[in-house]
Amino acid sequence: xxxxxxxxxxxxxxxxxxxxxxxxxxxxxxxxxxxxxxxxxxxxxxxxxxxxxxxxxxxxxxxxxxxxxxxxxxxxxxxxxxxxxxxxxxxxxxxxxxxxxxxxxxxxxxxxxxxxxxxxxxxxxxxxxxxxxxxxxxxxxxxxxxxxxxxxxxxxxxxxxxxxxxxxxxxxxxxxxxxxxxxxxxxxxxxxxxxxxxxxxxxxxxxxxxxxxxxxxxxxxxxxxxxxxxxxxxxxxxxxxxxxxxxxxxxxxxxxxxxxxxxxxxxxxxxxxxxxxxxxxxxxxxxxxxxxxxxxx
Numbered sequence: 001x002x003x004x005x006x007x008x009x010x011x012x013x014x015x016x017x018x019x020x021x022x023x024x025x026x027x028x029x030x031x032x033x034x035x036x037x038x039x040x041x042x043x044x045x046x047x048x049x050x051x052x053x054x055x056x057x058x059x060x061x062x063x064x065x066x067x068x069x070x071x072x073x074x075x076x077x078x079x080x081x082x083x084x085x086x087x088x089x090x091x092x093x094x095x096x097x098x099x100x101x102x103x104x105x106x107x108x109x110x111x112x113x114x115x116x117x118x119x120x121x122x123x124x125x126x127x128x129x130x131x132x133x134x135x136x137x138x139x140x141x142x143x144x145x146x147x148x149x150x151x152x153x154x155x156x157x158x159x160x161x162x163x164x165x166x167x168x169x170x171x172x173x174x175x176x177x178x179x180x181x182x183x184x185x186x187x188x189x190x191x192x193x194x195x196x197x198x199x200x201x202x203x204x205x206x207x208x209x210x211x212x213x214x215x216x217x218x219x220x221x222x223x224x225x226x227x228x229x230x231x232x233x234x235x236x237x238x239x240x241x242x243x244x245x246x247x248x249x250x251x252x253x254x255x256x257x258x259x260x261x262x263x264x265x266x267x268x269x270x271x272x273x274x275x276x277x278x279x280x281x282x283x284x285x286x287x288x289x290x291x292x293x294x295x296x297x
Contacts, residue, residue: 001044005077008070010037011049011059015067016139018056018132041066064138064159071140091122092285097133097145098125100202100211101230102273105249106146109296110289118288130156137163137276144286146293147274148247150215156276163276166290169297171249173269174260175214176233178240183261191216191266198224198242200233212244216266234258247271249297273297 013023014034024034042049049063059067098107107125114121126142133145134157146168147156156163175194177183194214199221201212212233213221224242227233233244238257251260263269275290282290 003041003044005074007037007041007044008074010034011041011063011067011070012074012139012141014038014050014057015059015063016132016135016141018058018135020057059138061160067139074140091120092283094121094123094144094283094285094289095142096123096125096289097136097142098127099130099133099146099148100127100228101247101250102146102148103127104230104253105247106273106293106297110292113295114289114292117292118285121285121288123289134163134276137278140278143283144275144277144289147276149272149274151270153272156274161279164279164282165274165276166294168273168275168294169249170270170272171247172262173215173245173271174248174262175243176237176246176254176258177243177261178237179257179259181240183243183259186259186261188264189261190264191218194243194263195219196222198222200225200227200236200242200244202226202228202233214245214263214266215269231255245269249273 010023010027010029013027014020017023017026020034020038021031023029024031027034038050045062045066047062048060049066051058051060051063103125111123114123126136128136130147130149133142133147136142137145138157138159149156156165175189177189183189191214194217199213201210201221201223203226210221211228213223225233225236227236230246230250234246234255236242237244238255246260248260254260275293277286277290
């Protein structure tokens, strides 16, 4: 096969972003250039590498096979560049991805612990939704991901080989409300009382449920503000502009003016915190980062 490194980078970016358009934006290419690279890859491979679906582009089994080799080849090229330029790192780099609320609840304590136990390890981080982080893992753009799942906790994706997944903790979903006003001084709320509440939620997409509204709400939610950033959502709650759901693990980092209420009259909503990586033996650095995350949840 005659495949260029540019083609392999395009393959990796399509796998991570899930579309030709998003891959082009991230790589700084035109969409037509990405499409040409994809077509060239398929001609060289002699088989279909991409499956066009209503919800985006996914790699075929042959595409996933090529992706596994692409990760190795691109990592080797990066290492060769460092050797040739004399910029060999003195630290071990681990690229960590986290779901949106984990940054506040998990990341600072984990990095502090890691700095004390393994100061030779450097961690870079990126935030994303669980589906986007799984794609990044598969594409080799990150080494490890902190993810979340809800019951019945099915496998994170249907690709093969399966990701290596460890359960770190289970946490209860609760509702963040203003400390003053209708819910002041309470520790619980019945789900029926939340039907008419003004909700602060993250924008929905085809791949993600609406984040911030109680999943078992009996009725159509009144969404008054849409925000993905947790600090924005909680500050809106503190100002009395609505309510939102949060994992109970966020309680130590709540801003003043926010209280957490357990929801009665509905089944408990448990969210599982997971650490995922590609299958195979992990590097000592990845093991150390996983251990630091587990120790702080």
